[in-house]
Amino acid sequence: MVLKKTLEYGFSGYWVPIIPRGPRSVRKRGHKKTIEDSRICAFELLAAVAGKLLQESESSASSIVAEGQDLSSIHNSGIKQEQLVKSEAFKSECLDQRRWIESVFASELAPEKRNVKSSVGDTVLEGTSVIPRSEISTKVRHNLKLEILESKTAAENSPRKVEGGSPNCGDIERQIKAEGNHIHNVDLTVANNSNSNDPMEKRVKITDPFINSDNSVQLPSYRDLVPNASFPGHRNNVKLGSRVDDENSIGWNVYRSKIRGLRPQTCIGHRRIRKLLSSKYCKVAPTFKDCEFSNGDGCVKPVYRCRKAPYTSDVIQCQVPLKKRKICNHGSTLSCDRAGSSESISNSPEKGMKGEKTISAKHLPRAKVVSSSVVGHQTSFKSRDSLVKFSIKSFKVPELSIDIPENATVGSLKRTVMEAVTAILQGGLHVGVVVHGNKVKDDNKTLLQVGISHNEDQGNLGFMLEPGSAIASPPLSRKELPILLPHETHHHLSRSAASPILDLEVLNASFAPSPETNLDNNVETNHELVPSTHEVLTNGTAPDSRALVAVPAVSVQALAVVPRNQKTRRSELVQRRTRRPFSVSEVEALVEAVEKFGTGRWRDVKLSAFENADHRTYVDLKDKWKTLVHTASISPHQRRGETVPQDLLDRVLSAHGYWSHCQPKLQTKHLMNLL
DNA sequence: GTTAGGG
DNA sequence: CCCTAAC
Numbered sequence: 001m002v003l004k005k006t007l008e009y010g011f012s013g014y015w016v017p018i019i020p021r022g023p024r025s026v027r028k029r030g031h032k033k034t035i036e037d038s039r040i041c042a043f044e045l046l047a048a049v050a051g052k053l054l055q056e057s058e059s060s061a062s063s064i065v066a067e068g069q070d071l072s073s074i075h076n077s078g079i080k081q082e083q084l085v086k087s088e089a090f091k092s093e094c095l096d097q098r099r100w101i102e103s104v105f106a107s108e109l110a111p112e113k114r115n116v117k118s119s120v121g122d123t124v125l126e127g128t129s130v131i132p133r134s135e136i137s138t139k140v141r142h143n144l145k146l147e148i149l150e151s152k153t154a155a156e157n158s159p160r161k162v163e164g165g166s167p168n169c170g171d172i173e174r175q176i177k178a179e180g181n182h183i184h185n186v187d188l189t190v191a192n193n194s195n196s197n198d199p200m201e202k203r204v205k206i207t208d209p210f211i212n213s214d215n216s217v218q219l220p221s222y223r224d225l226v227p228n229a230s231f232p233g234h235r236n237n238v239k240l241g242s243r244v245d246d247e248n249s250i251g252w253n254v255y256r257s258k259i260r261g262l263r264p265q266t267c268i269g270h271r272r273i274r275k276l277l278s279s280k281y282c283k284v285a286p287t288f289k290d291c292e293f294s295n296g297d298g299c300v301k302p303v304y305r306c307r308k309a310p311y312t313s314d315v316i317q318c319q320v321p322l323k324k325r326k327i328c329n330h331g332s333t334l335s336c337d338r339a340g341s342s343e344s345i346s347n348s349p350e351k352g353m354k355g356e357k358t359i360s361a362k363h364l365p366r367a368k369v370v371s372s373s374v375v376g377h378q379t380s381f382k383s384r385d386s387l388v389k390f391s392i393k394s395f396k397v398p399e400l401s402i403d404i405p406e407n408a409t410v411g412s413l414k415r416t417v418m419e420a421v422t423a424i425l426q427g428g429l430h431v432g433v434v435v436h437g438n439k440v441k442d443d444n445k446t447l448l449q450v451g452i453s454h455n456e457d458q459g460n461l462g463f464m465l466e467p468g469s470a471i472a473s474p475p476l477s478r479k480e481l482p483i484l485l486p487h488e489t490h491h492h493l494s495r496s497a498a499s500p501i502l503d504l505e506v507l508n509a510s511f512a513p514s515p516e517t518n519l520d521n522n523v524e525t526n527h528e529l530v531p532s533t534h535e536v537l538t539n540g541t542a543p544d545s546r547a548l549v550a551v552p553a554v555s556v557q558a559l560a561v562v563p564r565n566q567k568t569r570r571s572e573l574v575q576r577r578t579r580r581p582f583s584v585s586e587v588e589a590l591v592e593a594v595e596k597f598g599t600g601r602w603r604d605v606k607l608s609a610f611e612n613a614d615h616r617t618y619v620d621l622k623d624k625w626k627t628l629v630h631t632a633s634i635s636p637h638q639r640r641g642e643t644v645p646q647d648l649l650d651r652v653l654s655a656h657g658y659w660s661h662c663q664p665k666l667q668t669k670h671l672m673n674l675l
Numbered sequence: 676g677t678t679a680g681g682g
Numbered sequence: 683c684c685c686t687a688a689c
Contacts, residue, residue, distance in 0.1 A: 576683070576684075577683065577684085579683070580683095600678070600679085601677095601678095602677075602678070602679095603676085603677060603678090618677075618678085619677090619678085619683085619684090620683075622677095622678075622679075622680095623683065623684090626679095626680085
């Protein structure tokens with residue numbers, strides 16, 4: 001008897017293998033080169049200024065001083081500028097001298113206000129540098145708002161794009177992370193008046209939760225600080241079920257660990273800033289996390305809001321930026337932000353919250369299961385013509401189907417679910433769009449075409465998560481999971497130490513096979529060296545018990561969504577079935593049935609010997625027979641996997657020979673009859 | 676829906 | 683196991 005239970009899962013904060021980043025997005029320069037260069041130049045100048053500042057103060061360094069420092073020397077360098085330096089923080093940003101920073105912290109642990117504002121030419125840089133690093137950020141609340149043009153195609157507007165992100169934003173984050181910095185919030189606002197042609201009007205804000213609205217920094221009190229808490233001192237345990245977020249007015253909810261590293265972060269130097277701005281997309285007013293895009297043609301205006309930080313999944317964090325990129329791409333080559341709002345941080349009520357965003361630890365944040373199943377709701381509309389505004393509360397996620405014996409323990413159930421969810425998450429997720437209950441398959445349709453318009457009831461629109469491409473295999477196919485063997489556990493743990501919420505339970509699930517379940521079994525079989533599962537199968541347990549394997553049952557319809565192109569469809573949408581090696585007893589049953597029915601009546605074989613084995617189709621049986629025949633015909637040492645008793649193989653050969661010999665006769669007979 | 680066979 | 687041509 002099998003207990004069937006389906007459940008849904010949400011974003012999860014489980015450990016996900018770190019996927020090597022692809023090359024940084026290619027930035028095309030093209031006709032904007034000049035503008036861009038000048039921008040870069042501006043930042044270089046700025047950096048130079050900062051460097052000079054630091055140099056000047058180096059003698060008196062290691063302590064915070066310099067409020068309203070005189071910048072005459074910088075003026076002397078011929079750079080037009082106005083600077084207001086309220087602290088030295090910014091200096092560290094440019095020189096990246098940890099020692100200095102640390103010394104600062106050693107002596108400045110009490111709440112301290114620091115503020116840096118500098119402007120070079122038309123470029124304004126506001127930076128706050130020495131802020132406590134948030135080494136462990138485990139949860140984040142994500143709010144996502146979209147404003148999309150109806151006229152844009154579904155593909156363009158598809159939330160799938162959320163998966164990506166504008167290179168600028170993504171790059172910013174990556175760069176920050178790469179530098180080991182943990183800036184809690186970075187707002188980049190680039191506003192170009194289309195008519196002003198002033199490429200230099202930029203505004204870079206680097207903020208932090210501890211930064212007040214006046215851009216000052218407030219450090220947390222001592223007790224909140226845990227020096228070098230680079231490894232999670234505590235984690236969030238994976239829990240079944242979902243947590244309803246009472247604040248869940250919009251978006252994902254994530255929390256942040258209270259543990260914070262003491263190490264101050266270094267600030268973004270000019271180099272990084274330059275990189276950021278060298279991205280063509282930066283011109284389109286990217287703001288990190290809390291951002292709003294506006295582009296000249298007034299077409300696309302997505303608004304992303306991400307409050308409180310990290311502990312959002314890779315998926316989420318990576319997705320947001322990508323989306324922006326795509327949108328930027330479409331939008332606005334020429335003019336940016338017709339409104340010309342240089343303060344475009346967003347007019348949403350949550351504006352004040354921008355400082356709350358926290359970028360999590362290095363290897364991308366994780367999301368916790370936030371809500372198990374929710375359909376996205378669109379809350380607000382855009383009054384402006386042709387603009388549709390979305391507010392995605394959450395995604396409806398694919399169904400997860402799990403078969404597990406009644407006598408399995410709750411613990412094993414948890415582990416099974418855990419693995420299933422993890423496996424799916426590892427494969428990445430895609431976003432599907434559902435309109436009026438129908439999944440929108442054609443990415444090229446416009447929102448209007450699929451029934452999404454600004455004056456339409458948005459209640460009929462929903463988003464859902466779908467397993468992504470890489471989704472290698474369901475949980476127990478460890479073969480395809482990076483973590484396979486118990487002895488690898490530590491290795492992985494240490495390697496992923498930077499991931500604050502790496503959940504031990506996940507690992508335990510993988511490595512703590514429990515006798516009551518077939519986990520152990522699977523672990524064995526997946527070693528591909530260890531024989532057998534037939535103990536289980538032959539000791540009275542029905543073969544079906546092996547169905548404990550949690551199979552993420554991706555619904556066909558879900559998979560059918562977003563059929564981009566032929567090429568990607570299969571790999572991205574179709575989930576390969578769980579590999580379930582035939583047990584000896586199954587082989588035996590198969591052989592027996594084939595002996596009876598022959599090799600051309602798989603349906604009969606299935607019905608007679610595997611009627612109750614739902615996971616064995618007649619195609620499977622046929623395939624297995626095929627491999628059996630092959631196995632039987634090769635030398636024993638060449639065989640792999642489950643060891644099939646020689647006598648069974650002999651029977652296979654025998655039956656195969658018999659039926660293959662019979663076949664011609666029958667065929668001949670048939671032909672004779674025809675003639 | 677089944678079979679058979681290549682991938 | 684997947685995919686598909688060919689029943």
